[in-house]
Amino acid sequence: MRILHTSDLHLREDRPETIRALKELLRIASERGADLMTIGGDIFHSKEDAEVLRPKLREIFSGDGPEVLAIPGNHDADAYREDLNWGSKITVATEEPFSTFEYEGFAIIALPFKDELTTSLYDRLQSVSDKHSKSALLLHCTLDIGYSSEDFGEEESVSYFPVTRETLREWGFDYVLAGHFHRNQSILKLGEEIKFIYPGSPVSHSWSELGKRKAVLVDVESGEEEGLSLDTFYRxxxxxxxxxxxxxxxxxxxxxxxxxxxxxxxxxxxxxxxxxxxxxxxxxxxxxxxxxxxxxxxxxxxxxxxxxxxxxxxxxxxxxxxxxxxxxxxxxxxxxxxxxxxxxxxxxxxx
Ligand SMILES: [Mn+2]
Incomplete structure (x- = not known):
């Protein structure tokens, strides 16, 4: 199974380059034979942008590309309601505390954005990880490695869902498909088996996101991943x-x-x-x-x-x-x- 992982599109009505980036992601996902595209939060810049853009996106999210699995991020946490139609190929996981999606022996645990990790959520994630031999956690988080708030495209220095490497090691998901970090692609090995992936924003939103943007193609069977350069707007x-x-x-x-x-x-x-x-x-x-x-x-x-x-x-x-x-x-x-x-x-x- 191959997954194209991206995050933080921050789609905005007044920034057409963000919509072009979404189309480019779906195009490259098809071209590279991805079975699934995951979006680690902040598809939309705001709830209002989600409201305005939804009808336009329905067609894009029902087209030729692969299935899409997304979670809400801190910018669009309130944008998703069950009665809304986002397109036939996208699933936005809003169920609390999380939902599990199974793909031929590989499980993806999708955690919608929340402010903090509680003890009970910690325990539940630990037990769901124990249940699956091969799995990924899809989440929108601030990893504890001294990034500045600017790196996340945020003006205030608030840590959204802070999580430590230690915690991720304890849970033991094989992959952590993360979002929230805009600056660049960042792939970390947490211990022998665990890979933490921040793909970086697929389109530059500010002058702190420099250079060609990337998405990460993960091959679950071979355990290899590849950063793919995108043909999207950048600074x-x-x-x-x-x-x-x-x-x-x-x-x-x-x-x-x-x-x-x-x-x-x-x-x-x-x-x-x-x-x-x-x-x-x-x-x-x-x-x-x-x-x-x-x-x-x-x-x-x-x-x-x-x-x-x-x-x-x-x-x-x-x-x-x-x-x-x-x-x-x-x-x-x-x-x-x-x-x-x-x-x-x-x-x-x-x-
Ligand atoms: Mn963001």
Missing amino acids: DECEKVVRPGEEEELVEEIGVWVDERVGDDCEIRVIPRGHVRLDEKEFTKMLEEACEGAELTHEFYRSVKPVLNHPLFRRFKESLDSRDDIDDKEAVEEMALDAMSRLLANRELRS
Whole structure:
């Protein structure tokens, strides 16, 4: 059995790229022969988005793709009622405390979102795991490994259903198919047998979700899993430090980075930082040519030509180069360039 696992689509009426991502997920699931697609919560950004989008999704969730098993997340926990029709191929597991789905000897325990783990829920999950020799737990949670709230696409630092690795080891499900973590794909081995999978959001919702998005294809029989790159909207950022005399190299590197992404469904930005020997207008022109199709930030670079030509800086540079007891010479040089350009600007140093 093959499962394509994803989570945190955050479908929104005003963001059509989220709907396109859903279609892409179903397409790739079919292409790769997945028997099931699991969604670990937050299909919708809000209850209201779920209400508005439901009729439109019915067709998508009744089409050619595989069966879909989903759970509510913290954003759409109240969106699902039994009398609603979401499409013929999707099941949203809302039954409390959880429900069990069996697929040819493999069980998926689907836990709808709740705030906390209680003792009685802990015990019930332990006993359901003991009952099945091969199983996965589908849940929306905050794993205890020091992520920041931004990583989960949340503005406040609230831990939604916090769970420890220790607890997951004790339950002993073979797979934990999780959701809530947006930043990137993250697959952890918890002990010998247990795999914890955060697929990351399949479409970028903010500037903390960078790079091509992924979904995870799990082959239950072979025990192997594969991160699949999705053809969905993403954001990406290239932040580079430029040093005097290395402008051309840097601009060339940036150009390659931009060319690799332009043409994708993406928003990209380039942030050059540091000091250049070239005239600013000249450097800016080079950058603009290399960055066509990307957003370019002009805030963090400047020319330090007068400093580089100053006899005091030359003496400093000579002495710096001759020292072998300084670890980060580049950082020291940056500081000197910065300090001396301020002094020159304030006429505290004669040019
Ligand atoms: Mn989310």
